[in-house]
Each structure stands twice: as structure tokens, then as C-alpha cells.
Amino acid sequence: MDDPGGTGRSDGRGTSAARPKRPTMSDVAARVGVSQALVSLVFRNQPGASADTRRRVFRAAEELGYRPDTAAQLLRRTRSRQLGVLFTMRQPHDVGVVEALYSAARKHGYTLVLNAMVDTRDERQAMDELLGLRCEAIITIGTTFERHHPATGVGGPFVVEINPLTRAAGTDVVRTAERNGMRQAVDHLVAQGHRAIAHIDGGTMPAADDRRRGYRAAMRRHGLADHIQVHPGDYTEESGARVARDLLARAELPTAVIAGNDRCAHGLLGTFLRAGVRVPEDVSIVGYDDSQLARLSFIDLTSVRQDAAEAADRAVRAAVERLDEGRTADRDIVLDPTLVVRGSTGPPRATSTPDGDPLR
Amino acid sequence: MDDPGGTGRSDGRGTSAARPKRPTMSDVAARVGVSQALVSLVFRNQPGASADTRRRVFRAAEELGYRPDTAAQLLRRTRSRQLGVLFTMRQPHDVGVVEALYSAARKHGYTLVLNAMVDTRDERQAMDELLGLRCEAIITIGTTFERHHPATGVGGPFVVEINPLTRAAGTDVVRTAERNGMRQAVDHLVAQGHRAIAHIDGGTMPAADDRRRGYRAAMRRHGLADHIQVHPGDYTEESGARVARDLLARAELPTAVIAGNDRCAHGLLGTFLRAGVRVPEDVSIVGYDDSQLARLSFIDLTSVRQDAAEAADRAVRAAVERLDEGRTADRDIVLDPTLVVRGSTGPPRATSTPDGDPLR
């Protein structure tokens, strides 16, 4: 028995002076003169209370400063209607997805529980927190989901992965048609007259494999197999900067470069500009993600757009299908990207052709 | 009475086939042949169980796939030991603070509950979620905290604001000594020989007022009151880009510009470079925050460093002082920034002085 006799009204072990207990439904009920259950009905907006009573309940609640206790609700409810979100805050595109998830979840009557993956916390730990909070499904963004997590077995929560590193059985996946995106990028450049089109790949980053394959395939389709040129990199600015320096040290630059993502393209662009290489006059650059970065006026990057809002929406819908509509088969949702043409691409410079000024 | 007779073992309203209920402490206890209370002891690492029993409990828990239910813990526990975090994901510096908060909180035995402020959700709503989850204190990062939130009164949770928009009574504040930072920036430029030093202010952004005042004071201290030049802006790249265009349209550029933050400096820098203005040869640029952006090799921005880790640590400590050590007086914690000198600042070009090559 806790606190027999009410001795505990003294403030908890010397923390601030006598913090009053937060009011409960029963307090509200007592003030109105009804039962706790009725207050519960009112707050859940269920039928069974008169309009007048509803008003009085809300008024009393406001006067007392009552607010429902999520912990108790979670414990008692059959469903938590919570979706866990595992994300890093490093990629601007991911941030957009998180933002979009809020509205997508709300539309379906779910609440989000965020959990950032930071260097000092591994995914396991983050997952445990989400599971402890009774999330019914977990949405991961651009991260490796550890398939062998003990809770992932039968009866565990459903998992939806947005742009995962690798595809896992037993989970739904929302991803971009990377080869399609790459094809559009290459097509666009080829249409402008480019032939020497290089690619900075994303190494072990999510979707990097598919993008690289898409680049290769598209180049071959245009008969440019000989011009295929893949530079190892990742999804950071510095990898783009490094490749830029490597390229500058060579005899001849490619006329166009498709980066693994916008951040990488940014590093490439910035380093080129610093070195006096003009974009797009000397080199065209294409990014990937169409993040905020690409849209900045002084960057103005042609980029393969992945719609964050759509990805978020589809991910939530996938979760809802499993949770509310009984789907059990895995789904692989592939979204088509669109190339957004901006100022970082243009016709190629005249490479080693003897026709005068290579500039626009 | 719920589910009398156990009929509810049929799966909940046609969701996926028969999801097994998650195991509880009692299930673990039954398997080991002890009481639920003992399992609770073991999981809380409290004395009162033999080493052998502990081992058996953990083994049984693992076999059953048991994990503690946070909702129930929260409900039962005297203290939630949770800190709510209100943040936007827009400023890179803020992201660093959130990351650092995780370790700072863990060091003091607290858990973080993240809540992003997105356009579609107001602060009120976010606060309500955090309060519903029994957060003992709330840490806001670079946001306006609505002082008049109903829960903020007596007995509400404590609030610690990191770099708030405005200082509020009844809350602790962790902020940067902005005037100090600005003074360092101006001193550095003056030492290099600059006199025409402009400032792009942050408008209504957090700390913008103090930075502007710091700039003015420092300029006056150097007898450069006549050179004070404040351009309105905010904390986005585009505001920097806009100011850059404005400046380019003038007869003469200032020899140095101190931006409101790194993102703004980035826009300024990028636009200048695009226009053929060299940095630092033609114009020196100083940023503010020393975010990741400033450190990129091709940006290499001299910037006023705000230590995210220290801010996070002090914020958590402020919360702990109130929660665990009974402090009741408000605290205003001011952290000294440090100027980090990089490649975006150098001696001024020779402005209209007749002494030859203005370049380095």
C-alpha cells in the first residue's frame, strides 16, 4: 500500500517546495459532481453524456488545469495508436520526411514518437525505447534496420522502412525507383550533349547501390559505356569536395557529374567554384533528393526529386494497412522520382574540339 | 470488467491473425516460479534477490521476449525521470544540441522525449504531448516559449530554454554571451585592418537583438560608429543571398560582413563567389554558431562558436538542480563563445587607397 495515511503530501524528498499533484479525472468528476467514467466518456468524445454535462466537464477541467495522462491511457487502452520513428537528423531530406510524417500520422489518427539515432546511442537502444512505449509500428528513415532485433519476431511491432540500407524480409519498404531517377538524370545530360558523365556513388549509404547501377545502365543504354566513371564517395559534402579535388588534378574534367545526393553535390559544386571551375559552363552537376539545399538560389542544383511528403504518407498508410486492415503480406512501395532541372546543368563545354571559345 | 471469460483471445477486430499478447512481469515470474514483485526488483537492480535468481529471471525474460512496459512504469513510478525536448530541425546548430542532450540526460539518469515543432503543429500541441507523458521538465531549443501556456503556472513542469527568443520569468535560460561573441568577431576583423564592417542581423530570430547590439557596441568601441551598417535578414541562406545581391548593386562593398548565423553567411558567401567576388580577398565573412557548415573545406567560415554540447549539458544540469536539488530561483546561464578563425577572413582589400594590389 502506497503512502498510507497520506503522509506523502510532504514534497518528494526535498525537491521544490510542495509541488501540488496534478489533477486527475476523478478530481474533475468530483468538481462537476459526476463519476470518473463519465468524464472519461466526455474526453473521448463518446456518446452517453448530455451536451450540458460535456460543457461543465470541460469547464471544470480547464479550471483545475487537468490534462489526460498519456501513460495511463496507454496502459489501459487496447491500442496505443502510436507510431515510432527512428531517424538521424543528418540528411536534410530525412528531416523533411519526419516533418511530413506528423501530418500523415495525424490524418490516420496516430501519434508519432520520435527517436533520434545519435552516435552515442545504438539502434537497439532506440528501438527498445520505442517498443517500451507500445508503438504499434516503427518507421525507420534511411537507416539500417537490424533485422535480428529480438522484438522483430512474431508478435513484434510492424516495421516500415523508408529508403532503407538493405531490404529486409518481414517489413514493408518505401523507396525510390533509383534507376529511374538516374536514367532521368543521364537522359537530361545526354540530351544537352554530354557524353563524359561521371558519378560519385554513395558507398554504403542507403540506395547507393541502386543509384550506381542505374547510372551504369543508363550510360550503356546511350552507348556511353566507355565513359562510365564511378568515383567512391558517400552522402556528405566532404566526399564531394574530395572528388572535386581529385578531378581537378586530372588532365581533363568530365563535362558532367551526377552526385550521390545533394550534400555531395554541394561539396562538389563549392569546391569547383572555389577553384575557378564554372558551373554549368565548365561542368554540369546533378544532385539527388531535391532537398532545401538544391533550391537555394546560389546553389540552384538540378536534382532528382524524392517527394518527402509522399514517402511519409505511403509509409504511414503501409502501417495502417497492417494495423487496421489486416494485411500480412510484405509490401514494397516504389515511388517514381522526378528530375528537377535548375541552373547547375547546361550544354557541355567544347571538349578538345577545335571550335573556339568553350564558354557560353 | 474487461474480457470476461477470456473471449478476447480472438484477434482484435480483424487486425492481423492472432497477435500474441506481449509478456508481462507476471509471465516471467511464473516461468521462474517467483513473485512478480521479485522480478520487478531484479529489473530495477535493487537489492533483495540472490545472484542465482537474478540470472534465472533474466534468462526467462529473454526466452519470453519480455521487455518492461514504459507506460506502466511511468504510471506507477513516483518520478518519470523524463525530460521533454521542443525543437525545430531547421538549424544545424539545434540539431547538434539535440544530439548532445541525449548523453547529457543519460548522465543524470534521465530519458529524453523529443517533440519537433513543425509548421502544421503549434507549440501548444507539442507541449501538451510532452506534459501528457509526464515530463518533469521541458527543454526548448531556439524557440519562442509561450509563457502563458496553461500548464506553466505553479506546479507545472520546469522549463529550460536554450537560446530563446525572449527571456521569460519562471524559466531557466541557457544562452550565449552574444555581445562577447560579436566583440570577438569585430575585434578580429579590426585587428586585420578592417573598418567597413557590415552586419546582417537576424530580425526576429533568437538572440538576433543581442547580436546586433553587440555589433554596434563593438564598432563604437573601435571608433567605427560611422561604419556601422546593419542589413535586415534572418537565419536562412536566402537572406544572406539577398543581402549579397543588395551589396553588389552598390558602388562599394564593405570589406567585411558579419552574418547573423552560419546559414546566412553561407548564402552570402555562395552568392559572392558566384558573382566573382573573392572571399576573403575582396570581402571577409564571419558566421555565427560554428555549425558543421562552417567547417566544410570549401566554405571554411570564420565563425563564433557556440558549444552545443556545453549548452546541452548546462540545460540538463539546470533541470536537475530544480528537480533533484530543490533550487527554486531562476537561473540565467550565459556561455562564453569563442571565435574560430578560418579561411573566410583576411586582411581587407585596399579600398580606394592608392597603394597597389588590393589582393593578398
Add this chain to the structure above:
DNA sequence: CAGTACAACTAGTACGTACAAGTGCTACGT
């Protein structure tokens, strides 16, 4: 050998809410 101390447990309840199953009461039809 009684008495005490301690370790290793168990019993019982409370946290704040949601849900199922009642209980009055009024209105209505036959």
C-alpha cells in the same frame, strides 16, 4: 537456547484511465 539480524522473498495495493455491464429515469406505444 532464546533472541536478534539479515537475506530472500511474497502480499497487497495504488498509479490514472478505459471499457463492459449495469441502473435509474423518462417517454412512448399498445
Add this chain to the structure above:
DNA sequence: ACGTAGCACTTGTACGTACTAGTTGTACTG
């Protein structure tokens, strides 16, 4: 007049855990 709805409400638990107050059993003290 009697039965029957249906509304507006109440009663009673149960969710999974934490915490207080026991209750054993064993070893040790004087």
C-alpha cells in the same frame, strides 16, 4: 396500466508496474 426503448449516468475492474509492509528461513550473538 404495463412493457420497452433509449438516454444519461454509475459501478466495478483491469491494464502492468513500483513500492510498502510483511513473512519466512537461516545464521549468528551472548
